[in-house]
Amino acid sequence: MHTLELLPNLPELTVEESQRWVSAALAEAHALRQHDGRLYPLNGDAKQMATANGLHAAWQRWADDAEDLLTRIGEHQAQRESHKELRLAIGYARCLNQLPAEEALRRHRSVNSGEAAAFSIQEARRELGLTPLG
Amino acid sequence: MSLALHLSADALADLRALDTPLQEQILDELEHLLSAPESIPASLPEWGIIHAFAREVGGELYLVAMTLHLGATGELLTVLGVRLLPA
Numbered sequence: 001m002h003t004l005e006l007l008p009n010l011p012e013l014t015v016e017e018s019q020r021w022v023s024a025a026l027a028e029a030h031a032l033r034q035h036d037g038r039l040y041p042l043n044g045d046a047k048q049m050a051t052a053n054g055l056h057a058a059w060q061r062w063a064d065d066a067e068d069l070l071t072r073i074g075e076h077q078a079q080r081e082s083h084k085e086l087r088l089a090i091g092y093a094r095c096l097n098q099l100p101a102e103e104a105l106r107r108h109r110s111v112n113s114g115e116a117a118a119f120s121i122q123e124a125r126r127e128l129g130l131t132p133l134g
Numbered sequence: 135m136s137l138a139l140h141l142s143a144d145a146l147a148d149l150r151a152l153d154t155p156l157q158e159q160i161l162d163e164l165e166h167l168l169s170a171p172e173s174i175p176a177s178l179p180e181w182g183i184i185h186a187f188a189r190e191v192g193g194e195l196y197l198v199a200m201t202l203h204l205g206a207t208g209e210l211l212t213v214l215g216v217r218l219l220p221a
Contacts, residue, residue: 036175040182040201040214048181084195087221091197092186095217104182104201107144107214118140118212121164127146128157 007072018073022082025066029089032059039096040104052101063093137171139164141213145200148216159189160198160216167211174211177204182214188221195221 039055041048066086110116125132149157167174167185177183183202188195201215
C-alpha cells in the first residue's frame with residue numbers, strides 16, 4: 001500500500017473511494033496470508049527463520065498502513081462489513097507480532113525436550129478452574 | 135486415525151492471562167478442531183500453523199490467533215501459543 005502516502009494530500013474521500021482503498025488493503029492482506037505456512041519454522045534453519053521474520057515484518061508494515069487508512073476513512077464509514085474485515089486482519093497482524101517466530105521455536109523446543117509439561121484440554125480446563133465438559 | 139491435542143505450558147500461561155469467557159471460547163474451538171481435523175490448516179513438515187478465528191464476547195469482537203504444530207505422523211496437535219486482540 002505504498003500509495004497510501006497520497007491520502008493526506010487528497011480531499012475527504014467519498015464512500016466509493018474509501019471502499020476501493022479498503023479493497024486494495026484487503027487484497028494485500030489476502031496475498032500475505034498465502035504465505036501463512038512460512039511464518040513459524042520449527043527446525044531452527046536460519047534461512048527459513050529469515051523468511052519468517054521477513055513475513056512478520058511485512059505484516060506489521062501492512063497493519064501500520066491499514067490503521068492509517070481506517071483513521072483516514074473515519075468512524076462514519078467504518079461500520080461497513082469490509083471495514084470489519086479490515087479490522088480483523090489488523091488484529092491478525094498484531095497477534096502475529098505478539099508471537100515472533102523465535103518465540104514459537106523456543107516453545108516448540110521446550111515441548112519437544114520434555115522440559116515443560118503439556119496439557120490435554122480437560123487438564124487445561126482443570127488448571128484454569130473451568131467446568132469440565134462431559 | 136485419531137487426533138490428540140496438547141497445550142504447551144506456555145500456551146496454558148497465555149490462556150491464564152485471559153478472562154474466563156474468552157478461555158472457554160478458545161478451548162471450545164480446540165475441541166472443534168479435534169472433532170473436525172479437516173478444518174486444521176495444511177502445514178509444511180517442521181513448520182507451525184496459524185489458526186485464526188473471530189469471536190464476539192461481551193459485545194466486543196476479538197480476533198484469536200493460535201500457533202499450532204501438527205506432529206509428523208499427524209496424530210498429535212500441539213498448541214504453542216494463543217494471542218488475542220479486540221478487533
